[in-house]
Amino acid sequence: MQSVENGLKQNSRLALAGELTISRASELAASIGQWLAEQETVAVLDLAAVTAADVSFLQILCAAHRSSLREGKSLSVVSPSRELLRAMKTAGFERRQPCTQCTGDTCLWQVKEGL
Amino acid sequence: MLDQHRETFIQEANDLLRELEESLLDLEEKSTDQELIGSIFRALHTIKGSGSMFGYDKLATFTHEIETAYDLVRSGGLSVTRILVDSTLSACDEIRGMLTDDEDRSGALSDAQTAIVEGFRNLLKNTHSDKPSAPTPDAVVVDAEVNSDELQHECTYRVRLTPSPDLFSNGTNLLPLFEEMQGLGTCRITAQVENIPRLQELDPEACYTFWDIAINTDRGQNAIRDVFIFVEDRCRLEISVIDSMEREADGKGYLKLGEILVQRGDLSKDNMQDILSQQHRFGELATEAGIIDHGKIESALQEQQLVREARDKRATVEQASTIRVPAERLDSLINMVGELVTVQSRLTQVANSSHSQAILQVAEDVERLTAELRDNTMSIRMVPIGSAFSRLRRLVRDLSQELGKEIDLLTEGAETELDKTVIERLNDPLVHLIRNSVDHGIQNPQVRTAAGKPSRGTIRLSACHSGASVQVTVSDDGQGLDLETIRLKAIEKGLIAPDALLSEREVFALVLLPGFSTAQKVTNVSGRGVGMDVVKKNIDSLQGTIEISSKQNIGTTITLKLPLTLAIIDGLLVRVANEFFVVPLTSIEECVELKLSDVKRASGQHITVIRGELVPYVRLRELFGIDEALQAAEQIVITRVEGNRVGIMVDEVVGQHQTVIKPLGRYYKHINEVTGCSILGDGTIALILDLAKVVKSAARAEAANYENVQAGSV
Incomplete structure (x- = not known):
């Protein structure tokens, strides 16, 4: 298992890897919070190397996104791994409409047709 | 009873x-x-x-x-x-x-x-x-x-799972439980994330999410409860039946979006009335007004969709129900429809000559209805050929096991529809062909491997429509037919002259002759020399054709071409003097005119030249002994019979004619040249020609005639 410290912090990009589950929830929430605070406008989470995720991590993502919206930053997720997408689907986090707190098409959970 | x-x-x-x-x-x-x-x-x-x-x-x-x-x-x-x-x-x-x-x-x-x-x-x-x-x-x-009893009670349930915040503290992972739910039936899960705070306020180890699940299952409410049994003490689980067959039978449409939300307690009735008083789509309005979170609407929509799908599925299952009818009843129905078609065309004729607009109108309506009735009745007799295929799988499996061979049977086009009687009579020929492929075609695994082929052999059985006929092919990747062996065997059996020059196709056709078998040893499976000629006979009786192609060491393909149905025929109506005949449309290539002068030029021989090609023809007038003066110009219908172009000479081509085939009765069984008859609008009978037989008997008559002439001249 890789820790967040091993993840690449490059410009506004943070890459997370390994099993992102409840056992690492506190640690992940703290590091993402800190990283997000350091970003000025654009923040990109690279989740290509996620090998497992559970509801706790999906909640963290959602919370981080809500924080970024409040602070006027743009947080987006790039190349989510198959495992992460599966967790999203299984836990019913996928949305056809953005959630009420999101504006425009920034919602993390919105499934775009054809993707 | x-x-x-x-x-x-x-x-x-x-x-x-x-x-x-x-x-x-x-x-x-x-x-x-x-x-x-x-x-x-x-x-x-x-x-x-x-x-x-x-x-x-x-x-x-x-x-x-x-x-x-x-x-x-x-x-x-x-x-x-x-x-x-x-x-x-x-x-x-x-x-x-x-x-x-x-x-x-x-x-x-x-x-x-x-x-x-x-x-x-x-x-x-x-x-x-x-x-x-x-x-x-x-x-x-x-x-x-008990289970099979419950099967009939497929219901759609609404489940709301509200975990307590400390659910995760003992390491519970909900994902496997959701997966288990998916296993129970069609299931839509929507996570409600409205309570998730911003990251700063988030307790990463608490659960803020709750779930709306709509599930359609036949396993009962307890099965759903069982899924969450281990988290029961840390969750609130509400399950209710929202739709079932009984409810649908009551004729109730499913709840509207707003009704679902109110029923779930996500929206108050007053709020709903407020929203509904505006003329807009409910979902948009409700969220715009900030009364309700999108997630809730989403899950309600999912619920609606699931119920709709489940209802559709039940509807198709109901539609697919069938009833059994004895085949004789169908046959008599077809017969009656046949009569009706005849009467209808008589009616049309009478109406045409009566000049009464009212009768014409009625006749036209009857004509349209009759045509629809005929097509519908015919389609009742159509059965997918898959029923014949399925028996063969067992055959291949058992035979290959018995012979120590490894063979896969691949089938294609099992959904192709054919007349019931055609399929019934196709069974025996197919069994023979498959037996041949298993026994003679596909070699032992060792031999196959040595020849560089995969050790498992493949027999491919496919069916497809081609025009008004169905093509069924049986092909194997076995050793193929050996031209030379067949030729020698045919010479040995006296079927051909030792110096006969035969094309590849003609050699393969020898296999179809009675008593021809090249198997080195007679096995249980096949090789008594009764197979292929039986196949040929059966296919002939179905008005079908059979063609063999083969490449040594590559495999053999046998193609059967069969008419869709034996009850109806698409034909060309022709006239000779006062007699009418029907020529099957499938074998017709073209119609040409023949002048008396052309006939004379050929010095009495039944041969004409069409675009530089010599085409022999059969004079129906002579064949059926119709005595009446020749006309100045006759017409030739050019047909293809067993690969050769042959003309059928008639006085007049009347036109295309789709007709129900009527059998001639047993007194006429010995007449080979005719397969049945059709009754025309005015009650006249038109004979349906069996072209292969017509050509054969004409050739025989010609040969006899030739011998007589020779004998006479000596």
Whole structure:
């Protein structure tokens, strides 16, 4: 298992890897919070190397996104791994409409047709 | 009365056995497919149940033993093995035997049957010693019956799962539970994330999410509860039935979006009324007004969709229901429709000459209705060819096992529809062809490997529509036909002259002659030289054609071309003097005019030149002995008969004519040149020509004539 410290912090990009589950929830929430605070406008989470995720991590993502919206930053997720997408689907986090707190098409959970 | 029910039972049991065999053969390839195992179990269960209802006690006892084994397979206590499939297949044969044996319905099991039962018991015994905890067969049977009862009660449930915040603290992961839910039936899960705060306020180890789940399942409410049994003390679980067959039967449409939300307590009734008073789409309005979170709307929409889908599915299942009708009733229906078509065309003729607008109108309506009625009636007789294919899978499996060969049977186009009688009469030829391929075509695995082929042979059976006919091909990747061997054999049997020059096609056609077999040894399977000529005869009687192509060491392909139906024919109506004939449209290439001067130029020979090509022709006038003066110009219908262009000379081509074929009756059985007749609008009879026979008998007459002339001139 890789820790967040091993993840690449490059410009506004943070890459997370390994099993992102409840056992690492506190640690992940703290590091993402800190990283997000350091970003000025654009923040990109690279989740290509996620090998497992559970509801706790999906909640963290959602919370981080809500924080970024409040602070006027743009947080987006790039190349989510198959495992992460599966967790999203299984836990019913996928949305056809953005959630009420999101504006425009920034919602993390919105499934775009054809993707 | 009882006999009639019993007959229905036997028919259904035979159908079930056929499905059962199909599933067993599939199971051999997909040994863990739960759906297959389930369908096998259900088939056995039904045979057993209805068997004992109709007094087939022996059959019921016997089937019970096998069912027991499959129940264990279903619950994972017994794995699918070759032995299991083999014994079940032989059990199917025994059951089939017991169905026909009407005398001895409740006697003792025969030795063979007892042996099979013992075999199954041994299989069970082994698993019991391995797994002492496996449920006893009897207990499982009871359980299974409860299950099958519940099957009829498929319902759509609404589930709201609200975990307490500390759910995760003991390491609970909900994802596997959701996956389990998906396994129960069609399921839509929506996470409600509205309570998730911003990251700064988030307790990463608390659960803020709750879920709305809509699920359509036949497993009952308890099965859903069971999924969440381990988290029950840390969650609130609300389950309610929102739709079922009964509710649908009450004629209620499903709830509107707003109604769902109110019913779930997500929205107050007042709020709903407020929103509804504006003329906009409810979902948009509700969220715009900030009264409700999108997630809730989303899950309500999902719920609606799920109910709709479940209802649609039930509707299609209901539509797919069928009734059984004895074939004779269908035949008499077809016959009556045939008569109706005849009467209708008479009506049209009368109407045309009456000049009464009112009658014309009625005649036109009758014509349209009759045509629709005819097409509909014909389509009732159409059956997918797959029913004939499915028997062959078993045949290939058993034969290849017997001969120590490894053969796959691939089928294509099983959904292709053909007239019921055509399919029935196609069975024997197909069995012969498949036997030939298995026995002579595909070599032993060793020989195949040595020849650089995969050790498993393949037989491909396919069917497709081509115009008004259906093409069925049987091809194998075996050793192919040896031209030289066939030629030598034909010479040996005196079928051809030693110096005869034959094309490849002609040599292959020799195989179809009676008594021709090149097999080195006669085996159980085939090789008595009765196969191919039987095939040829059967296909001929179906008005079909057969063609063989083969490449040595690559394989053999046999193509059968069959008419869609034997009840109706698309033909060209022609006239000679006052007689009418129908020429099958499938073999017609073109129509040309022939002048008397052309006939004279050919100095009495029945040959004409069409665009530089010599075409022999048959004069129907002579063949059918119609005495009447020749006309100045006649017409020739050019047809292709067994690969050759042959003209049929007639006085006039009347036009295209689709007609119901009527048999001629047994007094005319000896007349080969005619396959049946059709009755025209004015009551005149038109004979339907069998072109191959017409050409053959014309050739014979010509030859006799030629000999007479020779004899006379000496």
